[in-house]
Amino acid sequence: MARLLDIDGVSTGYNGVSVVRDLTMHVDEGEVVTLLGPNGAGKTTTLLTVSGLVPLMAGKIEVFGRSVEGRRPHRIAREGLAHVPEGRALFYQLTVGENLRLGAGKGSLDIKRALSYFPALEPLMGRRAGLLSGGEQQMLAMARALTVNPRLLLVDEMSLGLAPIIVERLLPILRRIANESGAGVLLVEQHVHMALEVADRAYVLSHGELVLEGPADQLAKDRSLIESSYLGAE
Ligand SMILES: Nc1ncnc2c1ncn2[C@@H]1O[C@H](COP(=O)(O)OP(=O)(O)OP(=O)(O)O)[C@@H](O)[C@H]1O
Ligand SMILES: [Mg+2]
Incomplete structure (x- = not known):
């Protein structure tokens, strides 16, 4: 290993x-x-x-x-290496989709894969991150980290x-x-x-x-x- x-x-x-x-x-x-x-x-x-x-x-x-x-x-x-810091560090004025695209490495495939772990985010793609609940924001922070396909x-x-x-x-x-x-x-x-x-x-x-x-x-x-x-x- x-x-x-x-x-x-x-x-x-x-x-x-x-x-x-x-x-x-x-x-x-x-x-x-x-x-x-x-x-x-x-x-x-x-x-x-x-x-x-x-x-x-x-x-x-x-x-x-x-x-x-x-x-x-x-x-x-x-x-x-992906780091989800204390306090999430999202772009709160941007939408869920925009937050994901900003972090994404090669593009939409990585976003799709990241969303597969957090399907609850899919209907929220157009919502501003600042309007999400705490749990949804945390899911977004994790999903964003996953878009780079971290090792x-x-x-x-x-x-x-x-x-x-x-x-x-x-x-x-x-x-x-x-x-x-x-x-x-x-x-x-x-x-x-x-x-x-x-x-x-x-x-x-x-x-x-x-x-x-x-x-x-x-x-x-x-x-x-x-x-x-x-x-x-x-
Ligand atoms: N930027 C900084 N400058 C100086 N001291 C700092 C800084 N950041 C943290 N410290 C100090 O370093 C020590 C360890 O802090 P750290 O944030 O790593 O702890 P932690 O285990 O993550 O705690 P918590 O569970 O509260 O998040 C603390 O005494 C803290 O006050
Ligand atoms: Mg700490």
Whole structure:
């Protein structure tokens, strides 16, 4: 199985101050991996560093076997890395269709394929993105990421502000994308239990350090492990 993302001994942060230290983790082809941890643990910073938006302070990151260091974010994206950021980042004045066409790589085929995962968007193609519900906006953000046919998909808190029942419907779609396209998915999620249900493996960050890792089904069975990592207990 190909290694899509390899993070090795990475420290990263802002203005010379590290907020993530000595992180080692990976994502392989077809895997859903979830990165968990309390607020401020460094999850978003980790994803931004993978995308090339925050520079590394130490260690190395390889995406598709090539170091990201010193490379421009759009170059990394062009090779097949898609990032659905915290807060969706849609063009709210534009329609659903326009948002999709802006992101699309080769054109309408990719849009069609992306919509096949989110059929609820089809009747909304002419609606302004700003008028969609929170769940619909999240679907649009995901669909837009899919239009580039990503090999590695980073998803940051897709569930923020959504009802649990919507999250329960959206997370299995990530599983399907990984299974059907062979893409790797790195998912940051507050709904720990639901994330573990769709993930193959999980990593838990606390105060910028990796405190727990393992197969998702094992961690799901022993929730006290995860809870104690969150609280920083023994
Ligand atoms: N642009 C920035 N400049 C300086 N410090 C930052 C910046 N962005 C985040 N931080 C700090 O880095 C630390 C990690 O933040 P990060 O956003 O990565 O956490 P997170 O795990 O994604 O949290 P949450 O679950 O709340 O989204 C926090 O202490 C935060 O205040
Ligand atoms: Mg975050």
